[in-house]
Structure formats: structure tokens, C-alpha cells
Amino acid sequence: VITHGINHAYDVWGPALTSLGGKTRPSNEAAPVLRYLGYWTDNGATYYYHFKPKLGYAGTILAEKRHLRARHIPIHYLELDSWWYRKDSTNYLGKKARPMLPKYEHQDWAKFGGVTHYTASRHLFPKGLEAFDRQAGMPLVVHGRWISKKSPYHKRYKIIGVAPVDPRYWNHIATYLHDNGVETYLQDWQSA
DSSP, X not given: OOOSSHHXXXXXXXXXXXXXXXXXOOOTTSSHHHHSEEEOOSTTSTTSSOOOTTTHHXXXXXXXXXXXXXXXXXXXXXXXXXXXXXXXXXXXXXXXXXXXXXXXXXXXXXXXXXXXXXXXXXXXXXXXXXXXXXXXXXXXXXXXXXXXXXOTHHHHSOEETTXXXXXXXXXXXXXXXXXXXXXXXXXXXXXX
């Protein structure tokens, strides 16, 4: 679109694309991530692959929640980025990926490769994601990335390259997330 200004481009393209796709825009009140302020741990955030060692990762996020609440900053959900689940050391091109935190590179969560098992790392959540959700007391938004070429999911589901295309895979993931208190799933790396 060639137009005058980025806002005008969004104003023109947004309705055009949603109309073309037969979609309607959700209300700003449709979900907590649209309605409220949340705390995000994605790339660039203070706790993106960093935590206070004395507290552990889960304890660090819960302490930050308390810190924000004590200052009357009304967060209503927590986003857990790619640090929370199990990965390997192979990038989406099949090459060795650097560890996010070399000190912890032997642990499945600190790797920068693809998903091996889309479950909470026991190194970070010894009692599981559901226990963390109960402690947090607010909705969770979670990140997902490409599937490792070494993941056992390849034996159970149809995966093209690193992208799961099997509805049974997505049902499996949705069930796990629902059962563990997750409200929103964020698929990243869609161009991988």
C-alpha cells in the first residue's frame, strides 16, 4: 500500500484484509490480552532468559508480580516466553544453536533450538505449569516456536519440516494448555 503515513496504511489495510478473510475485528474487551495490561517476558524484557538465582525463574516472575501490584500497576495476566518449555540445541535450519544461558545449557529450557516437548521444564516448574498458574492467580499467555526435527512429535503427528500441520497435534497442545490454566497461546517463528 502506498499512502500517506503508517496510521493511514493500517486504517486502509486492516479493514481490507479482515473483510477479504471474512473476519470481524474482536472487541477490545474480548480477552484479557486486549482488555488489560499484562507482564511480558519476551525478547527485550528484563526476565527474558534471566531470573534471580535465589528465587528461581517461577519465583522471580511471582516476585515481579508482587512488586508491580505493590506499586499499584494493575497487571492482569503473565506472558511466559520461550524460556518456559523444553527445547534442544538445533535451530530451524538444522544447525547447532547457541545456548541462551551457557551456565544452564545442560537444562532443556535454556536452549535456543526447537520444541522437543511442549511442556513446562521441570527445572523451572518442578510442580508443573498448573501449580505455577495457581500461584500466579491470573491468566497465562504462553509462547510457542517451531518443532525440533529431533522431537518425538514427528513420530506421532504430521509435521512438515518444523511446522505441525496435524490437527491432532494442536488438540494435544490445546488440551495441555487448557488443563494447565493457560488462556492464550502465541505462535512465534511463523516464518521459520
